[in-house]
Amino acid sequence: MSYYRTTSPATGEILAEFEAATDAEILTAADAGQAAFEKWSLTDVAERSAALRRVAALYRERAAELARIIAREMGKPVRQGEGEVALVADIYDYYADNGPDFMADEHLTVRGGGEAIVRSAPVGLLLGIMPWNYPYYQVARFAAPNLMLGNTILLKHARNCPESALAMQEIFDDAGLPPGAYQNLFATNTQIADLLADPRVQGVSLTGSERAGSAVAEVAGRNLKKFVLELGGSDPFIVLDAADLDATVKAAVAGRMGNAGQACTASKRFIVVEDLYDAFVEKFTAMMAAIAPGDPLDPATRFGPVSSRAAAEELVEQVQDAVAKGAVLRTGGSLLDGPGAFLEPTVLTDVTPGMRAFEEELFGPVAVVYKVRDADEAVQLANSSPYGLGGSVFSSDVAAAKAVADRLETGMVFINAVADSQEDLPFGGVKRSGVGRELGRFGMEEFVNKKLIRTPQG
Secondary structure (H helix, E strand, O other): OOOEEEEOOOOOOEEEEEOOOOHHHHHHHHHHHHHHHHHHOOOOHHHHHHHHHHHHHHHHHOHHHHHHHHHHHHOOOHHHHHHHHHHHHHHHHHHHHHHHHHOOOEEEOOOOOOEEEEEEEEOOEEEEEOOOOOOOHHHHHHHHHHHHHOOEEEEEOOOOOHHHHHHHHHHHHHOOOOOOOEEEEOOOHHHHHHHHHOOOEEEEEEEOOHHHHHHHHHHHHHOOOEEEEEOOOOEEEEEOOOOOHHHHHHHHHHHHHHHHHOOOOOEEEEEEEHHHHHHHHHHHHHHHHOOOOOOOOOOOOOOOOOOOHHHHHHHHHHHHHHHHOOOEEEEOOOEOOOOOOOEOOEEEEOOOOOOHHHHOOOOOOEEEEEEEOOHHHHHHHHHOOOEEOOOEEEOOOHHHHHHHHHHOOOOOOEEOOOOOOOOOOOEOOEEOOEEOOEOOHHHHOOOEEEEEEEEOOO
């Protein structure tokens, strides 16, 4: 059986298969990455900026085909795929434009006079382990700032995204990056563990599940390697009041259903004050039930399949567990007939501790709505999750919304808006949602040597 495989989640058809790299090929890649670092790290900053701009331009030129690739691989509608590619291009341009300033020497004022400079230097060869839900964007968050710094990259993508992984390799090659600066690896888990022990690899960034993050952190820690982990989320969407409930519900549906609900920052727990609860549930359920899935390759489709039949079946099991224990299924909850991975948009209420839907992340088009008395109870419920990635607070009183935001145990909070990603805003969480930050200037502060150069007064 091939280790990397493209299987259409819309049809169940196997479209492409790729064998895993041999151990010898992995060692050769590490050699090439280290050799490239010794040259790439010494190139002029302007040259690295120009290379990233060429990468951005190629993403824009190839947007339509890149979107079709991930529609086939993981079911993202091409319209959303093209939006992902546009954001990716913006990320590479952002670091090309701003990276030199982020790397500028910091001059310190110190006792005793003389000169003290903190210089941002690259650390070396890095390993990236990326997921399938945003195949291009997740890579860009890691690759763009680190290539700008002068680090080099070994990239292991998800096993169901081999064709997008190869398409990215082609972009970096065509943009003129030196051989070895960015290398796609069809690696096994065992080979990844060996790479983390390799002295040439200086750090690892993983975006994925809590389980995968724990495993990588254990191996990285044992080998004294720096790591950044972007893991799961169970983001709250808190409704304190609503001058326009229809608009709030529309935002709630958008926050839950983008990418078929397969986003770590998707709104997953809808926490609504009791005065609005019944009306919110009625409108939210009706809007969710009206969403019809379609072929992800059709430009008109806004809701496609989830990533695989197995993922869809897991979601159904989570829903059935909740219903069996007393939750109310308001709409959905079933797989559509056929070999694909199409799951009905689903709404649950009356979910309580002890149900899988209360304890676990729901990584797909399944929403849970909770009733609370007031802002204090909303905060308590929101913070009861082991995750702490993002969240939203909706209120016509912005000051009140900000006060609630201050109390949420998350890395990101959006006021009267659902979670969004911008190249110039930091991304990351706390608690079981991970360690570290990406994007913005913070994305260049993880795998960097803040080197002090001190010249005492003569």
